[in-house]
Amino acid sequence: MDSSTTLLLIVAAVVAALVLAVAIGLLIRLVRARRTLRRAGLPTGPRWVFWGAVLYLVLPTDLLPDPVYLDDIGVLLIALRSLRSLRTPRPLPSEADEV
Secondary structure (H helix, E strand, O other): OOOOHHHHHHHHHHHHHHHHHHHHHHHHHHHHHHHHHHHOOOOOOHHHHHHHHHHHHHOOOOOOOOOOOHHHHHHHHHHHHHHHOOOOOOOOOOHHHHH
């Protein structure tokens, strides 16, 4: 193997490792968000959203091959967004409503 091929493989491996780190970071945020919602007694939404996102990351069948975790990141972001949309604060009653 020549040096340019070796360099290309090293760069590809580093990029794949960084993308995997982002996917794992999002998985951790998803688990923490669900745990926080459950501890607060708030609804966590449909269970299949959470477990579907976790299984999509873990299982080898994907839209894109596993070294490319961009589709996994997308699924995790959608699940995290759906959990976070459930914790939107209710508007406080104004003083005019109390009169």
